[in-house]
Amino acid sequence: MDRIEAVLFDFDGTLWDCEPFIFQAYDECFRRHGHRLSDATWLGMMGTAGLSPWGHLEELTGGPVDRAAAERLFRRRKTELLATARARAGIRRLLDEIDRDGLRRAIVSNSDHVWITRYAAQCGIADGWAFIECADGDLVRAKPAPDLYRTALTRLGLEPEQAVAIEDSPTGIRAAQRAGLRCIAVRTLAAAVDGADAMIESFDRHDLNSLLSCVEPR
Structure with missing residues (x-):
């Protein structure tokens, strides 16, 4: 098997660790209408560009919802809550190990470049990336399509066997695997994510070698 040269x-x-805060912001909007956002619905939304929950809220209420007002409330609460969000436990140490071992690393995301650079800086993880490959609102290239990952591999000059993807959502896992990548899923919101080649509970339970060994053949 080819040596892993990059982690995406x-x-x-x-x-x-933004997902609990975004979930909370959506759930507060749902609760104003007498309902809750279920974990199952949220898991289906995670990592999917352009997907709105307001249609689901209308199904629950049995009538129309002022979507513009709901979206304004959501965006305000999301911004307030995300001001306290930080990098996931163990990720800074893992990034340092990747750099020391001479591997390259890149961000591959459905979010836009401004969002990523803003919150990467807030979390203290803005430096050291080979590049950021993001959808920037392009729903055709966005995950679960494999385009972002394929472009990242091209930019790195690597074959899929020479890299590994790390994801937290079914949408992202599908995108990585469609691009031919092995994919490690990290648990989020205490929910298991099916379909990945391997799954870990948290970065702080792994060093780089043990992480990569999750997707190496036995």
Whole structure:
């Protein structure tokens, strides 16, 4: 098997612990209408560009919802809550190990470049990336399509066997695997994510060698 030369990270929920706060912001909007956002619905939304939950809220209420008002409330609460979000436990140490071992690392995300650079700086993980490959609103290239990962591999000059992806959502896992990559899923919101080649509970339970060994043949 080819030596792994690069690690490709999803951003939201994978590198920084934003998902609980975004879930909370959506759930507060649902609760104003007498309902809750279920874990199952949220898991289906995670990592999917352009997907809105307001249609689901209308199904629950049985009538129309002022989507513009709901979106304004969501965005305000999301911004307030995310001000306290930090990098996931163990990720800074793992990034340092990747750099010391001479591997390259890149961010591959459905989010836009401004969002990623802003919150990567907030979390203290803005430096050391080979590049950021992101959808920037392009729903055709966005995950679960493999385009972002394929472009990242091309930019690195690598074959899929020479890299590994790290994701936290079914959408991201499908994108990575469609690009031919092995994919490690990291648990988020205490929910297991099916379909990855391997799954870990948290970065702080692994060093780089044990992480990569998760996807090496026995």
